Amino acid sequence: MLDENVTLGCPIQLAHVLARQVAEEDFSGITRLAESYGVPPPFLSWNVDPRSADLRVERNFWEITQGFAQPDGSVRRDLLTMDRYGSMNEWLMLLDKNDGTPGYRYSQFGPAVETWCVPATSAEQNTCDFDGFLGIFLTATYEAIAMRNAPLLSIHQSFEQAFVSKNRRIIIPLVDRQGENDGFIALNTPTNLLQPGLEVLPVPVLVVDGDMTVCFANKEARKSLDGGRYGPWDRSLFQYAGIDLTIESSPEEILISGVPHASTCRHLAHHRIGTFKATVTAARHFEHVFYIIMLTRD
Known part of the structure; x- marks a missing residue:
């Protein structure tokens, strides 16, 4: 059970607690947080295999990104070439870690993502800048990915877009030359009931x-x-x-x-x-x- 004082008073501390849970495949805290804000709980999975996905863009994203992978499977950020993604860049996000500052900063935000996937977001914004559930949820999931150093599939309810039911993200951690976390690359595509x-x-x-x-x-x-x-x-x-x-x-x-x-x-x-x-x-x-x-x- 989450500490009620942490839940109500310290969202950054709460994000840290939830990140540790998510990294250990315990999604119950995220579910309770969503329920406390009156929003549908997101779907999270560490079993990411876009090669069998229905969306070709997800398969292409996975294949291109894995082309940059090292023998141990990690993806070095300094070897990443965004031109390889072509028009897919419209749906891509790059995030940087903030040294000494909570949250993660968007350094690239595809125009299609900005239009359809999240409310009023742009490059240089921080995951902690979002109000309520979304800010805590985003910060916690990215921190969990850094802890586990593994890709994550995340599907959460869209809060503002009329035709978008859910935002579907495949998030892949990036590392520096020493193998330490150096941010993330994520494909964010909207889905709908029709x-x-x-x-x-x-x-x-x-x-x-x-x-x-x-x-x-x-x-x-x-x-x-x-x-x-x-x-x-x-x-x-x-x-x-x-x-x-x-x-x-x-x-x-x-x-x-x-x-x-x-x-x-x-x-x-x-x-x-x-x-x-x-x-x-x-x-x-x-x-x-x-x-x-x-x-x-x-």
């Missing part, structure tokens, strides 16, 4: 908000419309896919009526104009309603 069903569909499907901003694209849409990249998702429908589509009804109106809207829309790609048949439905994700746009060749 994603699993949309991913398996053999046609392009886009999730778009009422302002016509793309919030998610399934695998087929990413491949055929955006070169296979996973985000970022802050572009308009035309910017993302070259689709010129006007929808007269709001997502809420389509959801209430239950009647799909069908139309033919123009598609601009490589200075050529083609057409798609667009079938527009709507779906609720928590308190927000989104367009679901399915595209088939005209």
Whole structure:
């Protein structure tokens, strides 16, 4: 049982206590902390094997990072070459340890992570800067990874983003030439409740908000419309896919009526104009309603 005085009065001390527990595969303290703040407990696992992950970006991240590994499996920070990650840098974070200061400092924060994964975060911010549960949780998990010197899979509830259900992080510790912890590299990708069903569909499907901003694209849409990249998702429908589509009804109106809207829309790609048949439905994700746009060749 956690000391109540530590829980209420000393978040840094609490983070240290939780870090030791997490390093020993005891996640009960993190669970109780989440419950005390009224948020869903995160999922943590030291059994990280992204080679079997559903997201290709996770497999690629793991393979590239392991390419920098030493014979003992450790990843030296001074040998890390961020250019090797290409467009994946949009979803990557680098963290530095703070000598003599609690927490860990973000030295790189991918723009897609900043847009979708966490509230108002940027490079130079410290994990201790987050209020409430998130600051304690982040500081404790990174400290636990440094203690154990092993990768960690962390999945926690998103607190601010409308279309993001959970933030999924694969965190790999980095070491210096002496083998001591020298920060972390982490892949942070958002997941949502609609994603699993949309991913398996053999046609392009886009999730778009009422302002016509793309919030998610399934695998087929990413491949055929955006070169296979996973985000970022802050572009308009035309910017993302070259689709010129006007929808007269709001997502809420389509959801209430239950009647799909069908139309033919123009598609601009490589200075050529083609057409798609667009079938527009709507779906609720928590308190927000989104367009679901399915595209088939005209």
